[in-house]
Amino acid sequence: xxxxxxxxxKSRLAAATGLLVAISAVAAxxxxxxxxxxxxxxxxxxxxxxxxxxxxxxxxxxxxxKAVRGVEVNYNAIGSGxxxxxxxxxxxxxxxxxxPLSPDQFSACNGCVQLPWVLSATSVMYNMPLKxxxxxxxxxxxxxxxxxxxxxxxxxxxxxxxxxxxxxxEITVVYxxxxxxxxxxxxxYLNTVSREWKSRVGRGTTVNWPTGVGARGSSGVSGVISRxxxxxxxxxxxxxxxxxxxxxxxxxxAGRFTRPGLVGIRAASLADRKFSPTNELSIxxxxxxxxxxxxxxxxxxxxxxxxxQSSKAALLKPFVTWALTAGQQxxxxxxxxxxxxxxxxxxxxxxxxxxx
Amino acid sequence: xxxxxxxxxFRSERIRRRRAVNLIVELLATGAALLAVGVLVIVVxxxxxxxxxxxxxxxxxxxxxxxxxPGQPTGAANAIVGTLVIVGLAVLMALPVGILTxxxxxxxxxxxxxxxxxxxxxxxxxxxxxVLGIFVFVLFVNGHGQAAWKASFAxxxxxxxxxxxxxxxxxxxxxxxxxxxxxxxxxxxxxTTLSVxxxxxxxxxxxxxxxxxxxxxxxxxxxxxTSSLAGNAVGHDPREPLSSLPLFIxxxxxxxxxxxxxxxxxxxxxxxxxVLLASLIARAFAARSRRRLTGEL
Amino acid sequence: MSVASRSxxxxxxxKRRGRFRGGDALLYVVTLAAALCGLVLLGLVTxxxxxxxxxxxxxxxxxFLTTQAWDPNKKLFGAGTFIFGTxxxxxxALLLATPISIAIAxxxxxxxPRGVRSAVGVLVDMLxxxPSVVLxxxxxxxxxxFIVNTLGxxxxxxxGWLPIFSTKPSVGSNVFAAILILTIMIVPIISSICRxxxxxxxxxxxxxxxxxxxxxxxxxxxxxxxxxxxxIAAAVILGLGRAVGEAIAVTQVIGNAVAIHGSLFLPGDTxxxxxxxxxxxxxxxxxxxxxxxxxxxxxxxxxVANVLAQIIVRRVASRHRAA
Numbered sequence: 001x002x003x004x005x006x007x008x009x010k011s012r013l014a015a016a017t018g019l020l021v022a023i024s025a026v027a028a029x030x031x032x033x034x035x036x037x038x039x040x041x042x043x044x045x046x047x048x049x050x051x052x053x054x055x056x057x058x059x060x061x062x063x064x065x066k067a068v069r070g071v072e073v074n075y076n077a078i079g080s081g082x083x084x085x086x087x088x089x090x091x092x093x094x095x096x097x098x099x100p101l102s103p104d105q106f107s108a109c110n111g112c113v114q115l116p117w118v119l120s121a122t123s124v125m126y127n128m129p130l131k132x133x134x135x136x137x138x139x140x141x142x143x144x145x146x147x148x149x150x151x152x153x154x155x156x157x158x159x160x161x162x163x164x165x166x167x168x169x170e171i172t173v174v175y176x177x178x179x180x181x182x183x184x185x186x187x188x189y190l191n192t193v194s195r196e197w198k199s200r201v202g203r204g205t206t207v208n209w210p211t212g213v214g215a216r217g218s219s220g221v222s223g224v225i226s227r228x229x230x231x232x233x234x235x236x237x238x239x240x241x242x243x244x245x246x247x248x249x250x251x252x253x254a255g256r257f258t259r260p261g262l263v264g265i266r267a268a269s270l271a272d273r274k275f276s277p278t279n280e281l282s283i284x285x286x287x288x289x290x291x292x293x294x295x296x297x298x299x300x301x302x303x304x305x306x307x308x309q310s311s312k313a314a315l316l317k318p319f320v321t322w323a324l325t326a327g328q329q330x331x332x333x334x335x336x337x338x339x340x341x342x343x344x345x346x347x348x349x350x351x352x353x354x355x356x
Numbered sequence: 357x358x359x360x361x362x363x364x365x366f367r368s369e370r371i372r373r374r375r376a377v378n379l380i381v382e383l384l385a386t387g388a389a390l391l392a393v394g395v396l397v398i399v400v401x402x403x404x405x406x407x408x409x410x411x412x413x414x415x416x417x418x419x420x421x422x423x424x425x426p427g428q429p430t431g432a433a434n435a436i437v438g439t440l441v442i443v444g445l446a447v448l449m450a451l452p453v454g455i456l457t458x459x460x461x462x463x464x465x466x467x468x469x470x471x472x473x474x475x476x477x478x479x480x481x482x483x484x485x486x487v488l489g490i491f492v493f494v495l496f497v498n499g500h501g502q503a504a505w506k507a508s509f510a511x512x513x514x515x516x517x518x519x520x521x522x523x524x525x526x527x528x529x530x531x532x533x534x535x536x537x538x539x540x541x542x543x544x545x546x547x548t549t550l551s552v553x554x555x556x557x558x559x560x561x562x563x564x565x566x567x568x569x570x571x572x573x574x575x576x577x578x579x580x581x582t583s584s585l586a587g588n589a590v591g592h593d594p595r596e597p598l599s600s601l602p603l604f605i606x607x608x609x610x611x612x613x614x615x616x617x618x619x620x621x622x623x624x625x626x627x628x629x630x631v632l633l634a635s636l637i638a639r640a641f642a643a644r645s646r647r648r649l650t651g652e653l
Numbered sequence: 654m655s656v657a658s659r660s661x662x663x664x665x666x667x668k669r670r671g672r673f674r675g676g677d678a679l680l681y682v683v684t685l686a687a688a689l690c691g692l693v694l695l696g697l698v699t700x701x702x703x704x705x706x707x708x709x710x711x712x713x714x715x716x717f718l719t720t721q722a723w724d725p726n727k728k729l730f731g732a733g734t735f736i737f738g739t740x741x742x743x744x745x746a747l748l749l750a751t752p753i754s755i756a757i758a759x760x761x762x763x764x765x766p767r768g769v770r771s772a773v774g775v776l777v778d779m780l781x782x783x784p785s786v787v788l789x790x791x792x793x794x795x796x797x798x799f800i801v802n803t804l805g806x807x808x809x810x811x812x813g814w815l816p817i818f819s820t821k822p823s824v825g826s827n828v829f830a831a832i833l834i835l836t837i838m839i840v841p842i843i844s845s846i847c848r849x850x851x852x853x854x855x856x857x858x859x860x861x862x863x864x865x866x867x868x869x870x871x872x873x874x875x876x877x878x879x880x881x882x883x884x885i886a887a888a889v890i891l892g893l894g895r896a897v898g899e900a901i902a903v904t905q906v907i908g909n910a911v912a913i914h915g916s917l918f919l920p921g922d923t924x925x926x927x928x929x930x931x932x933x934x935x936x937x938x939x940x941x942x943x944x945x946x947x948x949x950x951x952x953x954x955x956x957v958a959n960v961l962a963q964i965i966v967r968r969v970a971s972r973h974r975a976a
Contacts, residue, residue: 049585059423074587077422081934085941091501092585099936108938172823177909179934202726205936213824213920214909216610216930223612227798228824243612378868382764388756389765389773392844395837396780402795403787453687460684475963477691482891482959483698483952484898486925490932490948491698494705513694520691546680574784576901577929584933602786609790609905617794624787635782639775 044315049076050083050096051181052218054118054302056238058096060330061323068322071315077217081179081205087112087305093312094320095305098181099205100280111308113354115279115347116301117323119269119337121260122185123237123247124298127225128152128169135160135257136248138193138285138297144232145173145190146197147211152230160251174224174233177214179205185284185300186234192285234298237261238334252297253288264296265337271295275346279303301339306354313356320351400628407625410618419588420604430615432623434590438504438598442583443573445508445594446515451565453512454519461520462527463549474524481517486577488513493581502585502597510578515568522564526557559645566638570631576602601627699952706949709942717946723911723927730943732924732950737913739923741828742903743896746835751889754840758847759877763869774848781841789905792834797825797906805829805918822918826908829917831926834902839892846888850881853973883969890962894955900925924951 048058055077062073078086080097087095088109101114124136140156143149149156152169176183187203201207215224218235222243225231237260240247249257258264271286283299286292304320324347328338339347418431457477461470492510497503530553538548579600586599601623608620703710713720713730720731761774805822812818822829854877862872878885908920909930922930924947935941 045587047585047587055422059421063421063423072587072589074585074589076585078584079934081936084936085934086585088936089498091497104938105936170823174824177930179931179936204726205934206725206931206940208722208724208726208911211912212910213826214930215826216909219612220610223610224824224826226612228801230823239612374868374871378870381759381870381873385756385760385764388753389760389777391753392757392780392840393773393776396776396783399783399788399791399837400779402791406794453690456684456687457691459680460688464681464684465688473688473692475960476695478963479956479959480691480695482894482898482955482962484900484925484955486898486900486928487702487948487952487955488698490705490928490945491701494701494945495697516691516694544676546676549680570782574786576784576786580929580933602784605786605790606901606905609786609793620790624784624790627784628782628787631782631784632779635779636775639778 044070044312045072045074046093046312046315046319047074048083048094048096048304049078049086049092050305051080051098051302052077053080053098053120053122053182053185053236053300054096054336055218056236056242056334057118057327057331057336060334061327064327064330065319065322068326069318071319073319077219079176079178079205079217080181080184083305084109084179084205087307090307093310094316096302097305098300098302099184100276100278100303101305106278109305109307112305113279113308113350114303114305115320115350116281116339116343117304117320117347118302118331119265119339119343120299120302120331120335121237121265121268121296122182122189122234122298122300123240123260124186124232124234124250125222125225125240125245125247126233127229127231127245128167129229130164130166130246132246133249133257133259134164134246135251137251138189141248141250142190142194142197144171145175145210145212146194146200147173169230172228172231173209173212174221174228174231175209175212175214176217176221176234178216180218181205181300181302182218182235183207185298188282188284188300189298238336241335250297252292252295253285254293254295255288256293258294258296260296260298260335262332262335262337263294265299265335267292267295268297268299269337269340273340273342279346279350281343301343306351308353309355311356313354317351317354321348324348400632403621403624403628406618407621407623410622411625415619415622419590421588430619432599432601432604432619434586434588434599435601435604435623436626437590437592438583438586439573439601441592441594441598442504442507442511442579442600443569445505446511446572447565447569449508449512450515450519450568454516454565455523455561457516457520458523458527459549459554462524463553464545477517477520480513481521484577485514485575486580489578489581492578497582502583503595504583504598505594507579507583507597507600508594510582511572511575514572514575514578518568518571519561519564522567523557523561526560526564527553529560530556559641563638563642563645566634566641570634570638573634574602574627574631576606579603580606702945702949702952706942706945709939709946710949712939713943713946717943718950721911721913725937725940728939730939730946732947734911734913735922735924735927735947736950738828738907738921739897739925741917741921742831742835742907742923743893745828745832745917746839746896747889747893749832749836750840750843750892753836754843754888754892755847755885757840757844758851759873761844761848762851763873763877777841777844780837781845785838785899785902786905788834788837789902792830792902792906793825796830796833800827800830800833800918801825809918816915817917820914820916820918824908824920826906826920827918828907828914828921830906831903831921831923832917834906835896835899838899838902839896842895843888843892846891847881847885850884850888851877854880883965887962887965887969890958890965894958894962897923897958898925898951898955900929904929 058075065073080099083095083097084105086092150171152171153166158166184205187207191198191203215221218239221233221235222239225233225245226243249259251257268283268286270291271283272281281301285297286295324344331338414429415431417433418429419434421430424430461473488510492506496506534552535548538552583597584603586597591598605620605623608616717732719733721733722729722731761770801822808818809821858876859872862876903923904926907926909922910920928944928947932944935944
């Protein structure tokens with residue numbers, strides 16, 4: 001009987017010790033983490049999620065805005081589709097998407113507004129032992145993504161790159177597997193340069209890709225391309241620069257081969273200055289003409305999505321206003337062109353509708 | 357019978373062939389076991405080798421920063437604390453329910469009812485984690501927001517069958533003589549169960565709970581839907597979404613930045629370390645307590 | 654089961670005498686409530702998922718299972734390619750894992766000396782403890798490049814005439830990587846169940862065969878396997894269920910392509926993997942409902958597989974008890 005009691009006490013002791021260890025571990029990590037890591041803000045917190053396209057700039061905004069106003073901005077780059085569904089499901093205070101909301105999505109969101117707050121370009125990146133900024137045209141790119149052109153040394157590619165010796169390498173097409181506004185931008189562009197693409201695939205945040213391999217996030221696409229010789233993929237220019245990936249010079253409608261830089265983005269933004277009723281601006285593949293000689297054909301605005309009635313309105317409105325004005329100065333070093341004045345004005349006007 | 361010479365039982369052709377086949381099979385079986393051990397060594401070795409480098413004090417105390425400058429230290433403190441909170445809450449949710457379930461199934465239920473409910477638990481065990489993640493999303497998150505406790509709930513649903521089954525097994529090991537003796541002395545059923553039977557099973561319950569905890573600590577799919585939109589700061593509030601190690605690994609693995617890959621390996625090392633350590637301790641404990649229990653017979 | 658709770662007179666009569674009735678009733682109610690949780694959860698899961706998927710189920714019907722498109726633009730969704738991908742990866746993994754697992758179980762129960770037995774057994778069980786996201790991480794950063802640089806060209810070079818190896822892998826995300834990862838995951842499951850089965854074979858049967866001069870392999874083939882036949886089938890079904898339901902590790906390495914290829918070195922997708930990669934970013938109602946429809950298919954499959962396996966296990970257990 002004594003043996004029974006002893007073993008009983010031992011197991012009780014063991015269990016109690018384990019519990020004590022666990023509790024102290026949580027306490028230790030919690031206290032230590034709270035002190036050493038970034039402490040939770042006392043001035044308030046807003047949570048956002050969405051596109052990976054503007055994420056590099058939003059990351060800088062998170063640091064700067066906290067230093068200026070003390071408010072903690074949390075942002076999860078889960079893709080434009082994720083941002084749209086998160087604001088619709090009320091799991092975040094603001095969403096971010098490069099793809100503007102469709103009428104169906106507006107009605108599903110039930111009381112949301114969107115306004116453009118970031119302007120940049122989608123670069124088409126590649127991993128080949130070639131120089132940077134090899135020439136590429138829209139129709140050829142569309143045929144590559146349709147699976148009709150399979151090799152790098154295809155005659156059509158060679159023709160627009162005279163003097164460049166292109167090795168015999170299979171093309172690996174990479175696309176975004178998650179709901180992506182960059183996909184929306186890229187496929188919008190392909191729609192304008194290829195009738196077959198428009199009828200067979202179309203544009204959207206998720207499309208039925210005829211060929212290729214998928215990766216999650218702009219960062220995932222960059223990762224796959226950097227690991228795969230012969231790969232082609234698309235992502236915001238900031239990712240190409242960050243991961244030191246080469247990107248094409250795309251031929252615009254004026255016939256020039258342009259690069260996704262501040263000059264090209266600025267010229268492209270002139271293509272659409274008239275807002276749709278829902279603040280949409282489409283600057284893909286600007287028309288030929290003197291004003292657009294230097295335009296890069298795959299540029300896009302990125303939108304912030306807000307609920308008209310939000311408990312965090314008092315924190316959201318100053319943040320978005322700051323982002324539209326003071327925040328834009330941090331853009332150019334990441335190749336985000338500061339938004340034009342009429343975009344700022346429209347944004348401020350839209351923000352007045354937001355209340356708590 | 358004919359007067360044929362007796363067959364040589366040790367050197368005939370057939371015997372040789374059969375022995376050869378046996379040898380080949382034994383070699384294949386050994387090879388298969390070595391293959392499995394080899395794969396484990398390769399996987400754990402990769403994690404250890406690549407993760408050990410990034411496993412420094414910064415990793416445990418600093419938080420992620422997407423806009424970090426090249427020299428700026430970042431870490432996974434929020435993910436580590438988040439995992440502790442989420443898993444801890446899940447254990448608190450699943451353990452009582454699992455133990456009570458096992459008590460009912462083993463001590464109080466009529467045979468038919470026990471069979472049906474046990475079948476239900478086993479079927480629940482087989483539901484893929486991602487399906488359970490969507491279930492909890494539809495039930496709790498859609499329209500209301502993510503929260504760490506909702507992630508804990510999903511993990512608790514995953515844990516419940518494991519805890520219940522482990523407790524059931526240990527309860528069955530307790531000899532009936534204990535129950536009969538207690539009842540004969542006039543104690544009620546509830547007294548018998550709580551004061552005589554249950555204390556015998558504490559070791560086994562701890563074992564089962566530890567194994568189940570190790571199992572769910574690495575689950576990623578339910579977290580995707582319930583606690584993926586967490587901030588970078590370290591948090592403890594279960595009403596908010598918290599970061600977690602499995603999700604940290606999942607998102608860092610597919611980034612392009614090699615520094616994030618290193619941190620993913622480090623996080624994997626921490627996770628594997630905890631899971632393997634817990635499994636080993638639990639098994640050692642189980643062997644000892646089982647020997648003690650059956651030895652008492 | 655406790656005999657004491659069964660007796661008609663004795664303790665039961667004592668109970669009825671009233672003094673402790675409250676405590677017993679309380680225990681009964683509390684534990685019954687807990688035990689019903691499993692059943693309730695099962696019902697809730699089924700109901701919530703079917704309710705959420707209903708609009709898509711209504712719109713596409715059973716046609717969904719054979720439609721190969723996944724096109725949000727044309728509002729056309731179908732599970733065809735994912736069912737193919739799930740079948741390809743799961744059966745491929747089973748094909749590799751079953752012989753290996755049975756061989757490991759044989760090794761651990763018959764062949765290995767006592768000390769090696771427990772050590773190797775523990776190591777094989779530890780393989781089951783590796784979280785799937787860590788296996789996926791290893792798959793992306795170690796296995797993928799290995800397949801592209803070494804294993805793929807070797808298989809393509811030697812067995813390229815087989816349709817499954819007919820293309821050279823250009824990127825580490827492909828079906829083959831998914832099959833290998835799934836194999837690693839289900840080997841510990843099948844082998845641990847088989848180990849218990851083989852240990853449960855009555856020693857007299859094995860001794861009898863040995864006495865008749867059978868080699869150890871012949872004992873396994875003639876006695877162990879037939880005896881454990883149904884249990885092995887249950888183990889395989891449980892392994893299949895695990896492979897079918899695995900979302901995270903598969904989605905990390907499979908390439909997320911909506912296509913049916915013959916070659917394993919091309920990307921593909923499975924039911925669970927598609928849900929994991931697209932659910933967060935699904936921004937139209939129909940897409941969300943179609944993804945939950947995929948989850949319903951997974952749920953139905955796992956229910957059927959698990960019930961089947963449990964029925965086999967129970968029937969085997971009762972047969973062995975009767976024998």
